[in-house]
Amino acid sequence: MSVTIATLTDVPELVVLINSAYRGESSKKGWTTEANLISGQRIDAEGVAEQINDPEAIILKNTNDDGLITGCVYLQKQGEKVYLGMLTVSPELQAGGLGRKLLEAAEDHVRSINYHTIVMTVITTRTELLEWYYRRGYTKTGEVIPLKITERNGILNQPVDMFRLEKKI
Template sequence: MLDSLQFTPATPADVPALVALVNSAYRGDESRKGWTTEADLLEGIRTDADSLHEMLQTPTVTILKCTDAEEQLLGCVYLEKKAETLYLGMLSVKPGLQAQGIGKQLLQAGEAYAQQQHCQTVTMTVISVRHELIAWYERRSYRLTGATEPFPTSTKFGIPNQKLLFVVMEKSLSLTA
């Protein structure tokens, strides 16, 4: 299956499927089928259609989707160009398909996109108590910068069950590849 994956930019027509995918990967009982769940940390949704439509209308933003040979949505990743840095977020894989290499390929596709955009660094924020996720990124050459960011106080995309904080991670890219 991994050799037939396709990575293409999402369009507004993809929004309903993206909302379902992202929310199932991070929140609620469905998310517990995978290892990326935030269900014990946050209640509520991870994203909504209005937010995704707004993202897709932003010129510096691409949501890269991952589909199989039958064009079924398996994953996605949010990419935002900020000068010579690419911010990567919302890396999502269907819960039942996690730990099969799709997330790794999505991450690599995001990094390739960063290089195409002439970015030298990829940055991201990760909830500080997500130790297994931080370790996963570290195995892929991302490093903690020492910087932190507050977790949003708006409950639009989740109600924290505890005090949360983001850590900032980054990876330098070789532009000679």
């Protein structure tokens, strides 16, 4: 596993990977799909480029031996905490430990920049995903946030709420 920082040259490949893992038929091969709750794309090239260009943010990517991006995770400084989002693993590779390795790499990065708290949001009905994060030390903060997105990031098929999770590292 090779985890490095994504650059603008990675944008097209990241867009395909992220959308394939979260939305549409391809996402149903994995267990992180949101396709039944949200239709449309998860992110576009402009959105990924904005994240990469944000001086307070970083996308870590995993590449395989052939140089293909197989996973990624987004980190953004927010005050004294770091927001973790878009933890993505190719649907064909899910449930093989890559997500855990990316999460560990993200936590290592957060420690390396001298931050000590990671926050994230997870859809409240995604019990298997919530359990996965609980096993890795993340806990609910008690905050429930309604998901609000523009059509650029999908179309809600129903109202969706998110739990805010946190972990001290």
